[in-house]
Amino acid sequence: MNYIVFDLEWNQPQDGKHSAERELAFEIIEIGAVKLNDDLKLVSKYQQLIRPQVYKEINWRIRKMLALKPGELSGGKSFLHAAKDFFKWCGEDPVWCTWGTQDLTELQRNMAYYGMEPLSAGPIRYMNVQKMYGVLCGNDTQSKALETAVDELQLRKDVPFHRAYSDAYYTAKVLAKIPEEIRNEHAAYDVFHLPENRKQEIHIESPEGEGLITWGYADREKLLKDPHVMTIQCGKCGGVTVKTAVRWFTPNNRIFYAAGICKEHGCIAAKLRVRKNEQGLFYGERKYNYVDEAALEDLKQQRREASKKQKSK
Numbered sequence: 001m002n003y004i005v006f007d008l009e010w011n012q013p014q015d016g017k018h019s020a021e022r023e024l025a026f027e028i029i030e031i032g033a034v035k036l037n038d039d040l041k042l043v044s045k046y047q048q049l050i051r052p053q054v055y056k057e058i059n060w061r062i063r064k065m066l067a068l069k070p071g072e073l074s075g076g077k078s079f080l081h082a083a084k085d086f087f088k089w090c091g092e093d094p095v096w097c098t099w100g101t102q103d104l105t106e107l108q109r110n111m112a113y114y115g116m117e118p119l120s121a122g123p124i125r126y127m128n129v130q131k132m133y134g135v136l137c138g139n140d141t142q143s144k145a146l147e148t149a150v151d152e153l154q155l156r157k158d159v160p161f162h163r164a165y166s167d168a169y170y171t172a173k174v175l176a177k178i179p180e181e182i183r184n185e186h187a188a189y190d191v192f193h194l195p196e197n198r199k200q201e202i203h204i205e206s207p208e209g210e211g212l213i214t215w216g217y218a219d220r221e222k223l224l225k226d227p228h229v230m231t232i233q234c235g236k237c238g239g240v241t242v243k244t245a246v247r248w249f250t251p252n253n254r255i256f257y258a259a260g261i262c263k264e265h266g267c268i269a270a271k272l273r274v275r276k277n278e279q280g281l282f283y284g285e286r287k288y289n290y291v292d293e294a295a296l297e298d299l300k301q302q303r304r305e306a307s308k309k310q311k312s313k
């Protein structure tokens with residue numbers, strides 16, 4: 001297997017416009033990467049500057065952070081040329097690894113802007129090393145900075161931070177400290193391209209339960225009324241629909257909760273997060289987790305509070 005750990009640097013204009021109003025919010029100006037073998041040992045390095053074509057003025061903060069010399073970027077390749085070169089270096093079917101969730105998305109957004117063939121027709125399974133490091137630390141909700149992880153793991157800081165190559169290099173060093181179990185059980189999915197139909201939806205199995213990433217719905221209400229998404233089933237019984245214990249409710253209209261009870265396997269807590277993708281389609285990220293009675297009672301209490309709040313409005 002080929003692991004490609006990569007990091008991007010990008011520029012964004014400072015004209016006060018919101019990034020959502022732009023066709024290209026972040027223009028990639030540097031790609032840095034390392035290739036790892038099956039044992040997560042470094043076998044090759046990649047570093048490429050990219051000549052800006054959309055936003056030619058580099059934001060001063062970015063210039064300062066990257067310590068760019070005047071004229072340094074104009075010697076870079078065009079994005080198209082650089083991306084093709086990069087993918088050739090990556091080889092066939094790499095496992096993408098990044099620190100956080102943004103790099104893989106921005107890479108695809110820049111590719112789409114230049115009309116390149118998509119990296120994949122649907123979601124991409126990848127390794128979010130930041131998230132895996134969070135799991136290793138026993139806290140997967142808080143996102144740590146790469147340098148914090150490097151310090152905590154007491155890794156040698158032998159190259160300066162904040163250039164694409166060095167950040168990829170340190171991300172690879174952190175990845176090498178993640179046990180195989182965590183790497184296998186906590187894969188991430190990039191959904192720049194959503195599943196195109198129900199058959200291609202993503203099902204994720206884990207010891208705690210299971211996850212689903214749905215395909216895209218033009219209408220949010222359709223998603224929230226689709227029995228396929230909203231029916232609680234027990235995976236351990238082969239997907240049998242279970243008795244509802246807590247009906248769906250939401251405290252914020254973004255995350256929805258419910259619970260069911262399987263006679264064999266106990267309480268199942270359901271959580272559905274509704275998101276909107278680049279193309280304006282709505283999709284759900286749903287999780288079923290096997291929980292204890294106390295967690296079920298807690299959920300019932302939350303539902304009562306949410307409906308009280310609704311009534312008082």
Ligand SMILES: [Zn+2]
Nearest residue numbers: 234237262265
């Ligand atoms: Zn069951």
